[in-house]
Amino acid sequence: MKKYISIILVVVMALSITLYITACTGSESTDHWEYKVLFRPEGYSSHEEIEKELNDLGEDGWELVILYDYHTYYFKRKLP
Numbered sequence: 001m002k003k004y005i006s007i008i009l010v011v012v013m014a015l016s017i018t019l020y021i022t023a024c025t026g027s028e029s030t031d032h033w034e035y036k037v038l039f040r041p042e043g044y045s046s047h048e049e050i051e052k053e054l055n056d057l058g059e060d061g062w063e064l065v066i067l068y069d070y071h072t073y074y075f076k077r078k079l080p
Contacts, residue, residue: 031078036062038073
């Protein structure tokens with residue numbers, strides 16, 4: 001009996017968390033995105049040049065999504 005009550009509690013908690021996250025994030029998002037990939041091989045630019053380029057992209061509305069292998073930058077921004 002205790003085993004079944006524990007299982008029911010876990011299921012109810014999981015459903016509650018899922019519903020809460022869905023409500024907070026908006027399950028029917030109408031946002032549309034565009035993406036950009038920037039590759040900078042080692043030795044291509046100085047850290048200052050890369051920093052300036054990243055800041056310029058940020059000013060244009062680009063958000064860094066992930067940096068892969070220290071050379072490939074993935075960005076996204078909302079379409080108007």
